[in-house]
Amino acid sequence: MTNIKKLLFCLILVIAFAIQADAALRWSLDFENGFNASSGTVDISRGNLGNPFDTSQEIYLLYDADSDSNVVRIGRTWQAPYCYLSYVNLASDILGPSGRVTIDFKIPVDFPVQCTSMTFFNSSTLDGLLDWQNQWLMMLSKPETASSDTRQRGQVQSNCWPGSGFYYLQQNWSYVLMPNPAAGWHTMEFEWYRLENNYPERDRADIRLKLDGETIFAYHDVLWTWPNTNLTIGCQRTGLEAEWGNTTRFHTGYPQNVLLDNIQIWDYTPQECGAPGAMEYLDGDVDKNCFVDFKDVKNFAEEWLQCTNPDDSRCDEYWR
Known part of the structure; x- marks a missing residue:
């Protein structure tokens, strides 16, 4: 091997290592230590912190043989107090200004075609009515009621208080998945890269959603929500229990019994043309x-x- 070839080979190794090393893990939750995550305080309703495997609760852990790990099942009770699994007292930059969230979820064999919407990850302020305007969530949603299409939609929804008047702006980004996720484990991945910070109005960002490594959608320079520091896993939590009574919805547990594992938040920098933060084409x-x-x-x-x-x-x- 000539000196030039050796130099090129070393350069390729350095570049490859740099690409792999750029993504630092900010936060993780794998349920091998009960409900405890790598940081933050557990805020749970209808779950047993002392005995996470208590199946008499709406939220409990169980062992999954397919993944050889502990996973979480989050139910949907129809009686108050409503269940939720949230994490508070997190670092102020846990979700900002850019980042990547990865979540493993398991579809059961008897997964119903016309199932209800399921939230996997919800970022919010948990401050009552303002929270409804200031949150974003990752979910699989059901088709429109009047539609004969039974396929699931991968969806990210961002709500944000626009700064004037008692109203909110809502933005949905969704794409029909073809086909429905098969029974077994899957990975949902969401990336965002903030382009403009215009607090308290709206941020703007590049965003991309992936399922099992395949891009579901990618959008350049869209409205986005400034980083929140409270996370809810397996359902949408609005913080409206005092006003409306129903504080959570779109659970993963009832009636589908979809399981969740390995929720992780990573640093994010664009690595290829067309990725969030690198969507300005030649x-x-x-x-x-x-x-x-x-x-x-x-x-x-x-x-x-x-x-x-x-x-x-x-x-x-x-x-x-």
């Missing part, structure tokens, strides 16, 4: 595949031929 990359080739030239020519009027604002891209 000039000439018409098909947005992160490089310019003959296909881009072909697509540009075909679209340019349809834009022969310089006064047509829709054709600005081709007349600049």
Whole structure:
């Protein structure tokens, strides 16, 4: 091997190591130490901190042979007090300004086609009515009621108090999954990269949701919510128990009995073109595949031929 080849080989190793080493783990919860996470204080309702495996509760741990680990089952009681598994007193930057959340979830064999929506991860302020405007969540949602489509949707929803008046803005990003997640374990992964901090109005960010490594959706420069420091696992918790009585909804446990494990929050930096934080494409990359080739030239020519009027604002891209 020549000296140049050796140098190139070492350079490749350094780059590969740098890519792998950039993602530091901020927070983790694997249920091998009961409900305790790597940091924060457990705030639980209808669960037994002293005996996490107490099946008389709505929230309890159990051993899963397929993953050879302890996992959590979060039920859905229809009687107050409503159940939730939350973590408070976390670091102020636990979810900001950018990050990546990964969650393992298990679909049962008898998973119903028309199931209810399920929240896997909820970030919120837990401060009553304001919380309803200031949260985001990762979930699988059911199809529209009037639709004959029975496929699940991977969804991230962001609510945020806009700073004026008693109302809120809600933004949903969802895509129909094809097909439904099969029985067994899956991994949902969500990444966000803040582009603009405009507190107390709205942040803007690049976002991407993945299921088992496949991109479900990716959006550039969309409205986003500033980082919250309270986390709820397995359901959406609004903090409205005093006002509305029902503080949680969209549980994973009833009636589906979907199990959760390995909830982790990571640092995030973009590693490839098209990833959150690196969605500004090269000039000439018409098909947005992160490089310019003959296909881009072909697509540009075909679209340019349809834009022969310089006064047509829709054709600005081709007349600049």
